[in-house]
Amino acid sequence: MLAIAKWHNAVEDACARRADLGLLILRVAVGAHLMLMTQDNVFSWARMLEFRDFMVHHGFPFPLFCAVLSVIGQFFGGLALVLGLCTRFAGLVVAINFTVAVWMVDSKLPYPGAFPALILVASGLCLMFAGPGRYSLDRVWRRRP
Numbered sequence: 001m002l003a004i005a006k007w008h009n010a011v012e013d014a015c016a017r018r019a020d021l022g023l024l025i026l027r028v029a030v031g032a033h034l035m036l037m038t039q040d041n042v043f044s045w046a047r048m049l050e051f052r053d054f055m056v057h058h059g060f061p062f063p064l065f066c067a068v069l070s071v072i073g074q075f076f077g078g079l080a081l082v083l084g085l086c087t088r089f090a091g092l093v094v095a096i097n098f099t100v101a102v103w104m105v106d107s108k109l110p111y112p113g114a115f116p117a118l119i120l121v122a123s124g125l126c127l128m129f130a131g132p133g134r135y136s137l138d139r140v141w142r143r144r145p
Contacts, residue, residue: 024084031083048068049064060104070097074094085141
């Protein structure tokens with residue numbers, strides 16, 4: 001048992017000194033995912049119209065406006081997260097976007113179907129509250145973590 005406690009303390013100490021690395025990993029993973037999943041809508045109007053039809057099916061008001069707004073928020077929010085630029089605001093945008101997705105679409109699904117959107121809500125909120133960390137353009141721009 002003592003060996004486990006020593007190992008736990010060593011891991012705890014090593015990770016505590018690298019919290020900024022954890023924020024970088026979260027930012028890049030979430031941001032890259034958002035950009036990858038929306039790039040087809042950004043670069044193809046036909047795909048945007050398919051997304052609009054999805055919005056119509058799920059009862060969104062002003063479906064084309066909502067589709068464009070969601071894609072802009074996801075793609076550019078993802079880019080901002082990857083760069084660590086305006087991270088807190090980008091985290092808020094992601095959290096709001098996917099809260100709406102859970103409410104309008106995923107609430108009709110069993111829990112496992114809603115899980116990906118819920119993880120993106122949680123990730124957005126974590127980045128909004130924790131900030132970008134040391135390895136970000138926000139830090140360079142504002143000279144503080």
